[in-house]
Structures are given as C-alpha cells and as structure tokens.
Amino acid sequence: TQLLEQSPQFLSIQEGENLTVYCNSSSVFSSLQWYRQEPGEGPVLLVTVVTGGEVKKLKRLTFQFGDARKDSSLHITAAQPGDTGLYLCAGRLNAGNMLTFGGGTRLMVKP
Amino acid sequence: GAGVSQSPRYKVAKRGQDVALRCDPISGHVSLFWYQQALGQGPEFLTYFQNEAQLDKSGLPSDRFFAERPEGSVSTLKIQRTQQEDSAVYLCASSFGIYTGELFFGEGSRLTVL
Numbered sequence: 321t322q323l324l325e326q327s328p329q330f331l332s333i334q335e336g337e338n339l340t341v342y343c344n345s346s347s348v349f350s351s352l353q354w355y356r357q358e359p360g361e362g363p364v365l366l367v368t369v370v371t372g373g374e375v376k377k378l379k380r381l382t383f384q385f386g387d388a389r390k391d392s393s394l395h396i397t398a399a400q401p402g403d404t405g406l407y408l409c410a411g412r413l414n415a416g417n418m419l420t421f422g423g424g425t426r427l428m429v430k431p
Numbered sequence: 432g433a434g435v436s437q438s439p440r441y442k443v444a445k446r447g448q449d450v451a452l453r454c455d456p457i458s459g460h461v462s463l464f465w466y467q468q469a470l471g472q473g474p475e476f477l478t479y480f481q482n483e484a485q486l487d488k489s490g491l492p493s494d495r496f497f498a499e500r501p502e503g504s505v506s507t508l509k510i511q512r513t514q515q516e517d518s519a520v521y522l523c524a525s526s527f528g529i530y531t532g533e534l535f536f537g538e539g540s541r542l543t544v545l
Binding site for chain 2: 353421
C-alpha cells in the first residue's frame with residue numbers, strides 16, 4: 321500500500337473537457353507538491369501547498385490541499401493536448417522527511 | 432550547468448554485470464536524491480545526500496546498491512550483479528535547501544537488464 325494513492329490511474333479525454341485528479345492518504349502532510357512528467361523527462365514542479373484548505377491556481381490548473389492536510393486535488397479546466405503527461409503528487413510528512421510520491425495519474429488529452 | 436545532468440541516458444546490461452550511473456546536480460545545490468521509477472509508476476525514494484554525507488539510504492532495495500557523493504557535487508549510483516528486477520529509470524534530483532523546497536530532476540538513466 322502506497323502512502324499516497326492517486327486516482328484515477330489513467331484518464332483519456334477530449335480537448336476542451338474538464339477533469340479532476342485526486343491524491344489521498346491517511347497520513348497528515350506538512351506540505352504537498354504536484355509535479356508533471358513527460359515521456360523521457362524528469363518530473364517538473366507545478367505547485368507546492370502547505371496550509372490546510374489552501375487553493376492555488378496556475379492558469380487553467382487549480383490545486384487544493386484538504387483541510388486536514390491528508391489529501392489534495394488537481395482540477396484542469398478546458399484541457400488541451402499539451403496537458404498530456406503523468407501527474408504526480410508528492411508529500412512530506414514533516415519538514416525533516418523525504419519527499420514521497422504517489423503512483424501518478426496518466427492523462428491523455430486528444431485533439 | 433543549467434540543469435541536473437545524468438549519464439548514461441540508456442544502459443543495457445546483462446544479468447550479473449555491474450553498472451554505474453552518474454548524476455551532475457545543479458551547482459550549489461546542497462541536497463541530492465536518487466529515485467527509482469518503474470514503468471508506469473511514481474518515483475520511489477532510494478537515498479539522500481546532504482553535501483557529501485549520505486543521510487538516508489533507507490530506500491536502497493539491497494546491498495547490491497551503493498551510492499556516493501565524495502566531494503559534495505557529482506554523485507554515482509552503483510548497482511552490482513544486476514538482476515532483471517533492477518530494470519527501471521533511475522532519477523536524480525537536487526535542491527538548494529535541506530529537506531524542503533523544489534526538487535529539480537534530471538532526465539533519468541533508463542537501465543534494462545537482460
């Protein structure tokens with residue numbers, strides 16, 4: 321069992337649709353990050369959230385940290401083919417811990 | 432350099448061979464991490480260095496795996512007597528801070544053990 325469970329594992333949608341991916345845990349995190357990884361590349365940081373209930377927006381992407389700091393979501397509005405990739409959430413249990421990754425959500429946006 | 436550099440990008444080894452994977456982090460970054468990523472999965476933590484000190488090696492799957500960062504810059508991950516289950520992408524990441532902040536990843540070294 322992974323510390324961070326991501327759902328869905330795979331998502332294939334048409335350009336222009338909205339989607340939400342989830343990152344859940346039974347543990348409380350001091351901070352949580354979302355990364356995007358394209359084939360043959362390393363993950364690239366999208367956002368860091370640290371406060372329970374925090375919402376951050378990055379263009380068409382909206383990130384939310386749960387009130388209890390156990391879960392997070394990523395919502396994409398009007399998805400585009402360029403959004404295709406592997407979305408990874410990663411959390412730290414406390415400031416002194418390693419970054420633990422979820423299993424990822426593989427998103428494909430078809431034109 | 433401008434980013435984290437890893438070499439080789441691709442390595443094919445026969446079962447039982449030893450391999451060495453190199454990571455050149457961003458200049459000035461104190462922290463260096465190694466992760467293992469199986470196909471279609473998220474990265475799994477292997478080991479962490481703060482400068483030249485290896486502070487956490489709890490993720491190394493067996494004593495066949497060894498990592499070093501002797502001068503606090505370049506790091507090498509060595510896998511002895513490779514097995515088929517070692518086939519994966521090995522990602523190196525560095526960060527300026529200690530334990531916190533953004534991780535900057537290299538493109539990874541894809542190891543295939545035949």
